[in-house]
Amino acid sequence: MPQVNMTVNGKPASGDVEGRTLLVEFLRETLDLTGTHVGCDTSQCGACVVHVDGKAVKACTMFAAEADGAEVLTIEGVAAPDGTLDPVQEAFHQHHGLQCGFCTPGMVMSAKALLAENPTPTEAEVRDYLEGNICRCTGYHNIVKAIMAASGQDVSKIAAE
Amino acid sequence: MYAFDIERPTTLADAVKLLAASDENQALGGGQTLIPTLKQRLAMPEVLVSLTAIDEIKGISEDDEGRLCIGAATTHAEVAAGAGKYPALAALAGNIGDPAVRNRGTIGGSLANNDPSACYPAAALGSGAIIVTNTREIAADDYFEGMFATVLDEGEIITEVKFPVPEKAAYMKFEQPASRFALVGAFVAKYADGVRVAVTGASEEGVFRWSEAEAALGSNFSPDAIERLSLSGDGMISDLHGSGEYRAHLVGVMTKRAVAAAG
Missing domain, CATH: 1.10.150.120 ([2Fe-2S]-binding domain)
Structure with missing residues (x-):
């Protein structure tokens, strides 16, 4: 399986993915970042919205392989490191x-x-x-x-x- | 989804090669239609060739003839923000789907898919745009071949769309309230040599030009000019969202609104 490398919440992240692995699956299942939710899985509901290179996208409707090299921000990376809320x-x-x-x-x-x-x-x-x-x-x-x-x-x- | 491999070429030449390698290989634009289709197992590619890493088919420019040239991998959000020279087109792009969808979906993907309720086919046909591929240039009048069908060959990639900029234009979409696709959308553009009216969402044959309205508006560009025109419900899409007659009626209403909005 090909490897993808990206920056997630400011830290390098990598893992093996299938072609069909969705970005949201990579975030939740490989990186254990389960704050990003899967609601409808049909790009209607927006529970899976993350930022890729600064743009809001539905992580259920983008392949992990397409985020190779990208900067990804999830809900886990929004608060300050000391826990102060955004x-x-x-x-x-x-x-x-x-x-x-x-x-x-x-x-x-x-x-x-x-x-x-x-x-x-x-x-x-x-x-x-x-x-x-x-x-x-x-x-x-x-x-x-x-x-x-x-x-x-x-x-x-x-x-x- | 069935299993497949994914490739992300960075040049058009590599993408063409990858698609030519097998009939089972398929191009992937922004994926906002294709990924849901794959999830339903309605497609089974061997290799998906992502076109989103190819810089040479992105961006917005103007050619020597003053046409607005949009790279096929340019997202709806980028067109909404960057097509100021053609405000009706920018407005259309900025009202497709929702913001997150607009950050991924591309003009080339939309035109290649030719969904009968998509917005971009109306803009391309209503502007008499030129659809440029890796092998040829296709006039919009020759490009669309009915629902989800176009003249594109297997492995042919849209690279750019050239829009002649009209004197005035507007697009009016009556949204299907659940999907936000066009139940009916009318794109009206007035050029020095005539008026074009393209309608999406209505016909079982996909996007079409309403020639009677074009003729009437050509001599009198006002909503009154098409007040007495009507279309038959025969051949119009009829589903739980609206009958063919209802859609035919909406074509007139949305065209009048588009003419009024174009001013």
């Missing part, structure tokens, strides 16, 4: 942006990609960007609120608590 994670905590938490890793990774592109998005822009991230618990209101709060905007007037 501003997006902290905002999800503060604004109750999760219930069961299954979609949260993908939500956080998509939110970080959005804020990198657009540091102060409107509510409509946040909702539009989350088109490929499905949450079955929250109804999205607090997720949107958390992301706007993470961008430094006043969210006190957003209706949903």
